[in-house]
Amino acid sequence: MKRMLTLLIVALVVSPAHAASKLNVVATLEDLASIARFVGGDDVAVTGLCHGGQDAHFLDAKPSYLVKLNRADVLIENGGDLETGWLPLLVDGARNRRILRGAPGRVVAFDGIEPLEVPSKLDRSEGDVHPQGNPHFTLDPANGKIIAATICGAFCACAPQNAARFRANLGAFEKRLDESLTRWTAMMAPLRGLKIVTFHRNFSYFARRFGLEVVGTLEPKPGVPPSPSYLANLIVTMKTEGVKLILAEPYRDLKVAQFAAEKSGAKLLVVPTGVGGNADGSDFFSYFDWLLGQIVRTVGS
C-alpha cells in the first residue's frame, strides 16, 4: 500500500514533465498564440489566455491560469506592462523555472519592437501611462514578423531538435505575411489620411501602419472616463476636423461612443482588438482580413 502510494506520488509529480513531446506553450494574448501556432506547427501545443474581445490589462489572475503556467515549457507575454496586473502573480505562484524571466522559455513579444508614446515622465495624474510606451503593438500586422522571429528563437532554444522545422515555418509565415501586407496596404490605400477617433490608445500602431490620423480619444487620458464637457469639446473638434470613423473595443462604455458618433456624424465601429474576439478573426491573418474589411466597408458606406 505504502509502495503504491509512493509510486502514485512519483507518477503524479514526474508525469507532466515527461508526458508531452510537444512544447507546451502558453501565450497571454490569442494574437501571440496564433503566431506561435504558425511558427510551432505540429511541434507545439498552444494555449492563449486573453482573446481579442477582452481587456488584457484587467484579466483576473485565476488559479486555473496558474496551473497552465505550471505546466508550460514556454510563456509568451506581450510585455510593456500590459499584463502587469495579473501575470507576475501567476508566474511567482507557478513554481516553474522554465518560464522565469531570463529563461529561454520566457518570451517577451515587446522585445525588438520600436515603441510608440514612451512617456517622458511617470505621473499617474496623466492616467495609466505605460512606462515603456504603448503596449498595443500587435495591432500593426507588420510587427508580426518581429514577434514571430522572437518566438522562433525561443522555440529553437527549447526544442533544438525541431529547430529546422521552426525556421521553415517562420519562413512560410513571413512569406504569407508579406503577401498579406501588400494586399492590406492596397485595401487601405484609399483611406490614407483618414481622420479617426479611438476609445483608448489601442490603435496607435495600427494607425501609423495604414496612414490613419488619430485626432483624439474618447478617454481624456488612458483609463480615465470622459466627462460631459470633454466629450462635447471632442465632438466639436471631430466635426471641424471631419472625423469619419470611431473605433471602440466591445468592452468599453459604448453608450459614450454611440453618443459621440451620433452627434459628430462619424460612424462607430466596434471591433475586438485582437485574435479570437469573434468567430471571423480566429487567427492572425483572418483577424486583419476581417478588421480591414470592416473598416473599408464602414467608411465606404
Added chain:
Amino acid sequence: MKAFQFSWANGVTLALAMAAGVADEPVDLKQVLKQIQELRAEQQRLQQTIAAQQQTIETLQKQVAAAEEKQKLAAEAAAVATSPQTPQSPSLHPPPTSSFRIGGGRAYMDISTDVLVAGGWSSEPGIKHAHEHEHETHRYGDGTLPRGHHDPQGSGFTLQGLELAFQGAVDPYVRGDVFVSMNVDNHGETTVELEEAYLTTLQMPWNLQLKGGQFYTEFGRLGTSMPHPHTWDFVDQPVIWSRMFGPDGLRNPGARVSWLAPTPFYLELFGAVQNSKGESAYSFMNTEEDEFAGRTLTDRDYERAEDLLYSTRLQSSFDLTREHTISVGASAAFGPNPTGEHARTSIHGADFYWKWRPTQHDHGWPFVKWTTEALWRDYDLAPQVRGHHHEGAEPEIEILPGESLRDWGFYNEVAWGFKRPWVAAFRVDYASGYDNSDPLLNQRWRFSPNLTYYFSEFSKLRLQYNADMAKHLDDQIAHGLWVQFEFLLGSHGAHKF
C-alpha cells in the same frame, strides 16, 4: 438700404448748402464739391466700421452657437458619460480586490504606501486608550465592539492603517515581501507593527514553494488571499475573524511549504509551522491578557515540538465557464493554549468563493463576488484552582474543572459591482455564544451594508452601516456609521484572485 439713407442725407445736406449759398453769397462750387468729397469719405469710413461690426457680431453669434452646442452636447453627454468631471487623477479601474500592479519594473523593488482612514460614529463607546487599562483585566474593557486593530476604534477618526510595502525579486531564486503597518487610534496613540516580512522561493523542484519569515498564516480565504485591511470589501474585519484570530489576524514568524498538485484543475496544499505566542496567535499561546474565559493565562516556553503552531490548508479552484469561477478551501490550525500545561486549541475553517465577471467587462465592471467562510474552535480550558484572598476572612478556594470551549461562527458577504465605479456590498456576521456575559465570547450578529466609490484603483471612498446585535449590550443592538477613505502611492504588488 443704409447706403440709400446716406445718399438721401447727402442730398439734403447738398440742398441745404446750396440754399444757404443762394441766400447769402454766390455758391462756391469748389467748396461744395470738397464738402461732398469729405462727406463721401465719411460715409465710406462709417460703412467700413459697420461692416467690421457686423463681422464681429457674426463671429460672436457663431461662438455663442458653438458654446450653446457644446453646452447642449455636454448636457446630453452627462447622460452617457460616467465621470462627473474629468478627474486629475487616473481612474483605470480594476475591480476592488482584483489583481493589479502598476508601475514597477524599473527599480529593484516596488515601494508603496497605502493609507486607510475612517471616520464616523458608533452608539457604543470605542476602545479605551491602552494605557488607561493597565490595571484592568481586559484591554477592551469599555469598547466592546471594535475588536479588530484595523477597525474604526470608536466615534471620531481612526487612521486604520498606513501600510508600507516593499516587494520584489531578491535574486533569481527568491522574492521578498515586507509590509509594515502603522495606526493612529482615536486617542492619538500610534502603533507600529511589522505585519509581514518573508521570502518566497521561485524555482523549487517538485512543484514546491517555501516561504519563511514573518507572515500571515494561509488560513481561510481572508488569511490566504486578502490579509491586508485595504483589500477588504468592508471597513472592518469579520466578527468571527476577530474572535478566533484576535485584533491582527493569525501571523507569526515561521516557515511554510506549499505543493501545487499536478491535477488538471488547481489544487494546492499548504503546511506551516509558526511560533504560537503573542496577540497574533490569539487563540493559542497568547498571554497578552491575564484571563480568557475565566481562566488565568500562564506563559510557557517552547519545550516540545507541539508547543509550536501548526496549520494546513487545502485550496482548490474551478472555472465553471470563462465568466464564473469558484474557489473552495479547508483549513486547520493546532497549537497550545496558556490555560494549562496540556491545554490545546484547534481551529477549523471552510470557505467558499464565487466570482462572476463577464469577459467583456469595462475595467472590471460589472462583477459579483460571493464569499462565505465558517470557523470552528475547540479551546481546552484546563482545570485550575484559584485562591481568592479576602481581608479578615479565610482564603476562598475556587476549583475550575476542565472544560472544552467550543464555539463557531461565519461571515457571508456579497459584493456587487453594478456600475463602474460603484460597488454595493452586504455582509452578515455571526459568532456563537459560549458565555453571553463576556463580550469576547457572547453571541453576536452583525449586518453591514456598504457602498464604495472607486475614484481609481488607487483611491476609494466607502460608506458603511453596522447593525450590531451582541448579547452583552444593554440595548441588545448598537449602530455604527462609518466613512472610509483609501489612497495608494507607488508601485504595489498584484493582489491575489
